Amino acid sequence: NAGVTQTPKFRVLKTGQSMTLLCAQDMNHEYMYWYRQDPGMGLRLIHYSVGEGTTAKGEVPDGYNVSRLKKQNFLLGLESAAPSQTSVYFCASSYPRGSGRMGTDTQYFGPGTRLTVL
Amino acid sequence: EDQVTQSPEALRLQEGESSSLNCSYTVSGLRGLFWYRQDPGKGPEFLFTLYSAGEEKEKERLKATLTKKESFLHITAPKPEDSATYLCAVQGGSEKLVFGKGTKLTVNP
Numbered sequence A: 001n002a003g004v005t006q007t008p009k010f011r012v013l014k015t016g017q018s019m020t021l022l023c024a025q026d027m028n029h030e031y032m033y034w035y036r037q038d039p040g041m042g043l044r045l046i047h048y049s050v051g052e053g054t055t056a057k058g059e060v061p062d063g064y065n066v067s068r069l070k071k072q073n074f075l076l077g078l079e080s081a082a083p084s085q086t087s088v089y090f091c092a093s094s095y096p097r098g099s100g101r102m103g104t105d106t107q108y109f110g111p112g113t114r115l116t117v118l
Numbered sequence B: 001e002d003q004v005t006q007s008p009e010a011l012r013l014q015e016g017e018s019s020s021l022n023c024s025y026t027v028s029g030l031r032g033l034f035w036y037r038q039d040p041g042k043g044p045e046f047l048f049t050l051y052s053a054g055e056e057k058e059k060e061r062l063k064a065t066l067t068k069k070e071s072f073l074h075i076t077a078p079k080p081e082d083s084a085t086y087l088c089a090v091q092g093g094s095e096k097l098v099f100g101k102g103t104k105l106t107v108n109p
Helices: none
Strands: A004-007 A010-013 A019-025 A030-036 A042-049 A064-066 A073-078 A087-092 A113-117 B003-007 B010-014 B019-026 B032-038 B047-050 B058-059 B061-066 B070-075 B084-091 B097-099 B103-108
Touching: A004 A087, A019 A030, A019 A087, A030 A073, A042 A064, A042 A073, A042 B084, A073 A087, A113 B070, B003 B084, B003 B097, B010 B019, B019 B032, B019 B084, B032 B070, B032 B097, B047 B058, B047 B061, B070 B084
Parallel strands: A010 A113, B010 B103
Antiparallel strands: A004 A019, A019 A073, A030 A042, A030 A087, A064 A073, A087 A113, B003 B019, B019 B070, B032 B047, B032 B084, B058 B061, B061 B070, B084 B097, B084 B103
C-alpha cells in the first residue's frame, strides 16, 4: 500500500514551458486535492476533485488546469509556467463524509514535487 | 472567511522540556480541526482530528485539545525526533481545509 505518490519529485522549467504533475493514490479515496506550499504562506488549495470526471477550483487556481480521468489519478497541468509558480506542490486524498461535497475526513498527503521556474 | 493563526512561529526546546503549540481559529461552523506533522522535504503527516470543543486526543508524547476558539498541541518530555513543523488546519462551512503557517519545533538533545 503506497498511499499517495507524486511524480516527478523535482523539476526545473523555463518560463513559458508546460508540464504535468501526476498524483496517484491506492486507497480508493473519492476526493483528491492539489496544494502549493510557499515559505510564509502555508498550504493553499489549487484545485480539487470529488470524484472521477469532476474538478473544482480552490483558493489559487489561476495558471493551472487539472483532470481526473481515473479515480486513482489526479493530474495538475501548467500550460505556460511563470516564475510565480515556483513552489512545492502537494497532492492529497480523502474519503468523503457522504455529503457529496468536499468532505470532512482526513486528507492524506503525498511526498511533494519541488518545481522551479526560471 | 475561515482563518487559522499558529503561534509561536518557531519554538526551541531542550529534550524533556514540555511545552504547548497554539492554533487559534475563526470558522463558520467547525466540522473538524486537524493537526499534521511535516518533516523537511516531506509531505504533511496526519496526527489528529478534533471535532468538538472539549475533545482531546493523545499519541505518544503529543496531546491535542480543542476549545471553541483555539486548539493546543501539548508536547510532554519531547525528544529530538519530535523536531518538525506542526501544521494546524480547520474545515468549516465552506468545507475547504484552511491551513495555518505552522510552528517549527526544534528539540535539542
